[in-house]
Amino acid sequence: MSVLNVQNLCVHFDTSDGVIESVKDISFKIEKGQCLGIVGESGSGKSQSFLAAMGLLAKNGSASGAVQLDGQEILNSPISSLNKLRGKDVGMIFQDPLTALTPHLKIGQQMTEVLHVHTSHSRSDARRHCLDWLQRVRIPDAEKRLNQYPHELSGGMRQRVMIAMAMLCSPKLLIADEPTTALDVTVQAEVLDLISELQEEQGTAVALITHDMGVVARMCDYVQVMRLGKFVEEGPVDSVFENPSHEYTQQLLQAMPRIDATHPIKVQSTPNLLLDAKDIKVHFPFKVGGHLFSRSVPLRAVDGVSFTLNEGETLGIVGESGCGKSTLARALIRLIEPTSGDVSWLGKNLTQLDKNAMTQARRDLQIVFQDPFASLDPRMTISDSIAEPLRTFRPELTSRERRELVQDMMNRVGLDASMTNRYPHELSGGQNQRVGIARAMINKPKLIICDEAVSALDVSIQAQILELLKKLQAEFGMSLLFISHDLSVVKEISDRVMVLYLGRIVELGSSTDVCTNPAHPYTQALISAVPIPDPKLERSRERIRLTDELSSPLDPKAFLRFLPSKIDSNEIDYVPKLSEVAPGHFVAEHDNVV
Amino acid sequence: MGPLLVLAMLSYTIRRLLVAIPTILLLIVACFFLMHVAPGGPFTSERPLPEAVLANIEARYGLDQPLWKQLWDYLTNIVVHFDFGPSFKFKDRDVNDIIAHGFPISLTYGFLAFLAASIVGIALGVAAAIRHNTWIDYFAVCLGVAAQALPNFIMGPILILTFTLWLGLLPGGGWNGGQWQYLVMPVIALSTSYMGSIARITRSSMLEILHSNFIRTARAKGLPEYLIIWRHALKPTLLPVISYLGPVFVYVLTGSVFVDIYFSTGGLGQSYVSSALSRDYAVLLGVTILYGALTVIVNLLTDLAYAWFDPKIRY
Structure with missing residues (x-):
């Protein structure tokens, strides 16, 4: 049985300009442990179809069709029965981690309340369980974070909190709506790795909504290309990328600038x-x-x-x-x-x-x-x-x-x-x-x-x-x-x-x-973190990981992150020099870290 | 709140109170000179006093001294004896007496009016936002607009007409030690227009918050609606309301002259206005300083409340 089975889903919005059909008759399935990519540009209706499935549409929206979660019909169910599924059987993470957490509640409060409504954990059990998940999503100083407010955490860290919160009740399905769009590439790479690990370990089915073909290539098993409320192409990732049959898919792939592409170099006559x-x-x-x-x-x-x-x-x-x-x-x-x-x-x-x-x-x-x-x-x-x-x-x-x-x-x-x-x-x-x-x-x-x-x-x-x-x-x-x-x-x-x-x-x-x-380890890490819209290449690439997130410019040691030998020798104010490794190619002084 | 935070708040409060001292001094000096710039004095009347008598009276109250000397005496009296001087109009009463008599009255009905306006206003606004575009919403909006459209000097006569003259339920005026029958109408008259504004601000703020991303997250977690409103939406909703409530708190105490007149409550509002008209310098200055100090304290409380409502705000 599929974890999620969507049949003939339509979503309408009543606006002052008339009825807008944002999702037109789409059907798809997600199997256990599978990652389905829904790819499309803004306004294609990719987010709305999942919000509709979970009953989270805006008040002027209405949905028709059938949505089954584990065989149980959930579309347009009353809120009280949906509330038993949301957060328990279905976890959701959203695009903007900066605004997705309640600003005046501590991380710990926001996480434990999920366990409170869905399980019978005691207070201290719930806290331990949250701490455990924060550690699993590799948040440093997890214990301390429970007592912090969202604004005290960086964007990448907040998205990890969102993931940990969505995973607390070990849901059958994780809906990730543009989970990394607002994040830096190196952070994006780590968050994506984290999601695919969870998918493997827990057997969670993942619905990944994105506009980025590179992310699809890295993460997904199956892909649906969505345009103007309809699926225009679907199939296993490898075949869609190798042989895109629909014109729109081809366009999307062509439009993606690729880091591994080669360009003709402009010849400059007299540099002025x-x-x-x-x-x-x-x-x-x-x-x-x-x-x-x-x-x-x-x-x-x-x-x-x-x-x-x-x-x-x-x-x-x-x-x-x-x-x-x-x-x-x-x-x-x-x-x-x-x-x-x-x-x-x-x-x-x-x-x-x-x-x-x-x-x-x-x-x-x-x-x-x-x-x-x-x-x-x-x-x-x-x-x-x-x-x-x-x-x-x-x-x-x-x-x-x-x-x-x-x-x-x-x-x-x-x-x-x-x-x-x-x-x-x-x-x-x-x-x-x-x-x-x-x-x-x-x-x-x-x-x-x-x-x-x-x-x-x-x-x-x-x-x-x-x-x-x-x-x-x-x-x-x-x-x-x-x-x-x-x-x-x-x-x-x-x-x-x-x-x-x-x-x-x-x-x-x-x-x-x-x-x-x-030549510089930071550049190498940046480049290896950029996803390439080619599933075979993308999955075989070796990724260079930096150990921690971008540190604060107020911390003098952060400036010497790639030259730790100077920190060891206590030259905190040392400024790394640029040297020319090839004509016109300058690289800052660094140790062989990473 | 951790102990560090409490310490930070405490030191912030001390800093703010230290700044308040020069602020109030400046207020006194400015008011003092403005008062004397206004034509006339406490003893000018249609029938002029004989010159010798006038000179005598003025000497008795120190009005024959140069202005700076009068100001200096006034200030030293306050600082050394906490004495705001005698009233120029009411013999045998000094300013301390007048304030001690009137302020508790103003404070009582003003504070009750403030409570009524905020509690009912916020409840109305929240209800309207949760039931957006239903009859509850329309009803709350209508009530809010109506309440706002009726200033207290219109509300006063309407209330007296209804409750005293037609229904005969409540006494038409007086204070009587602040028994509840005497409080009902002043509190209603004073609170309604603020209630309307508070309801409107709360409603629009709550509507905005309910559309924000973190409320969507709370819904996606499967929280029941009442928890979403109570735990996630209410605090951020109240931020703009608080910035309105601060000044309102001072207004309900100062703006009560109509209440004092219509309901003969004997509060400070009446003394304030009459002292300004009759150039009763000492009473006017005394009450101004009181309101100035009150404003400073309320502003401080508002800022501290901000920090409690929004953890991003730290001083």
């Missing part, structure tokens, strides 16, 4: 130095201590980064959350004042410019941000947003000339002329990001910084935006600083790649060198 950053530091004061006397220590967000950027070149900056990549980008163009260091831009020192001169210089220094919707003024039409830099830097233009320039730019970035008078909320994320790019491009700047510009977008949209950036670069010859946490995306677009760890460069070189021949 554009930007030269020297020893950039950004320190934020951070309050510690706290009773009557608190003192502030510098939090070293960016700590001595130097690099150059040539005309027409793309430099990728990668690193995990908190490594200072966005802070560095903002400090370069003085959206945040750097604490020290010089930025030489076309021979001028940007950090010395006064306010007016800096405003003038900004014409050539543009930036595109991560959240395409939030970074546009909601009260301005998109053409007004695109035209704004023209009003600032070319006030002599007549409104007609301005309109023509805006039209032309919209055309180039692939926005239809009919959209001129639309507002950001009327456009999709991908379209809004095109507006952001058009706004940045309108004055034909010499440098565009893309700060996680494609991270919030679906894979296929992401591929289109990357294509667009490459096309515009070929046309206008601007340089790009491309910041992302996603190494495969950075590799796809960059000529050179810089890897940051806690505000310092650990490796810098051509993208092929860094990605195929990583």
Whole structure:
């Protein structure tokens, strides 16, 4: 008997715009110990089908069809009978571990209440059982965590707590809804390993909902590709990846940038130095201590980064959350004042410019941000947003000339002329990001910084935006600083790649060198953690694991994580030096750890 | 709470109270000069007093001294003797007397009104949010809006008309040592409009919380609905309510002039307003300082309550 058997499931939502069918007649089964992948882009209905099965739809939603858990019909059962299954026979983990735990309750309270409603454990038994599970998901200092609040734990740690909580009653089915999407790659790798271990040890069936073909390749036995509420393709993972029969599956696979792909290298005729950053530091004061006397220590967000950027070149900056990549980008163009260091831009020192001169210089220094919707003024039409830099830097233009320039730019970035008078909320994320790019491009700047510009977008949209950036670069010859946490995306677009760890460069070189021949253990770990959308390759790859999670930049020892010999010899303030291992390939000093 | 946290809270409280001292001093100085800038004085009237008499009276109350000297005497009297001076209007009563008589009355019905407004308001708001878009919700929203639309100077006469004149159930005014019959109408009149606002804030806050991810997690754990509301949703729901409750607590004590007039309760609100109109400098300043100190303390309590409701807030 299948653990979960879904037949002809449909989900409708009653909205003010009429009835929306978000899931249209889908059927699938999950067997004991199996991992089923449901893959699709946002809005495809993959999450809604599982929420419907568990009776967790929003109030305006309704579901029809049949859902059997272990042979027992559960769809549209009364809440009281569903409550006996939720948390006991079915565990669920969700995408965003930062908001998925109740902020004012201690971890221990949140975990023990599950046992309280489903089992007859005594108080101390329940606590012991929770502690046991926290240790099984490899949370360091598990005992201490029981008495901590969620905000005291990192994102990866919170997701482990979620997994431990979902597994407390040894459920038959674990529903994991984008469990690693909000996490860094190295943390993602560990969380995924953990889930597959549990699946093997406990024989738990796993439903893995994801948009990431790489994650599917690593984890799943069977895969369902979902689009617009329907399954378009299904089958064992190997055959779907080898022989995708549906056009949409092929598209998804093609759109995924791959870390193991090779790209033709752009040939640069005469490298023309554009930007030269020297020893950039950004320190934020951070309050510690706290009773009557608190003192502030510098939090070293960016700590001595130097690099150059040539005309027409793309430099990728990668690193995990908190490594200072966005802070560095903002400090370069003085959206945040750097604490020290010089930025030489076309021979001028940007950090010395006064306010007016800096405003003038900004014409050539543009930036595109991560959240395409939030970074546009909601009260301005998109053409007004695109035209704004023209009003600032070319006030002599007549409104007609301005309109023509805006039209032309919209055309180039692939926005239809009919959209001129639309507002950001009327456009999709991908379209809004095109507006952001058009706004940045309108004055034909010499440098565009893309700060996680494609991270919030679906894979296929992401591929289109990357294509667009490459096309515009070929046309206008601007340089790009491309910041992302996603190494495969950075590799796809960059000529050179810089890897940051806690505000310092650990490796810098051509993208092929860094990605195929990583010399620093941190880069090696990052690369080996990126899932490759090819099940055979992905499962045979050896993974390089780092022992602990990204440590706090307030801990001076964290900076020497890859050079423990200096900690042993008590040189806490030692700054690892960069050395050139091959022409143009720089690596920070490190011991042979890992 | 661990002992470390209690220590942190204690030291925070001490720091805040230390800051309160210059704040209240500044308040006194500002009020003192503002009062004297206003035209007229406590002894000006339509029928002017003979000049010699006026000079005599002013000398008796020290009003002939330069302003800075008056301020200095006033301050030293407070600090050394805790004496806020004599009333200029009511002979044989000093400010300490007036406050000691009026404040307990204001405090009693004000505090009861505060309790009624918060308990009923929060309960109404929570009920409306849980039963969103049902008749309970509509009823609570209507009640909330109606309560908010009726200011206490309208509620007062309506209540007297209904309960005293038509039904004859309750006495129309007076205090009588604070017997419950005398408390009912002042408390209702004072609390309703705040009750309406509290219900509205609670409702929208609870609706937002019920849609958040951690409530979905709680549902996915199979917790019964009452536990989800009580243990997971209530505390975060009340955060915005608390920031509203702090000022309300001070308002219900200061805003009671209408209650004092309609129900002849004899609270401090009436003395406050009449002292301002008649330039009774000492009473006005005394009551202002009292309310200033109260505001400082309530703000501190609000901030401490935040820390209890949200573990992310630490001082």
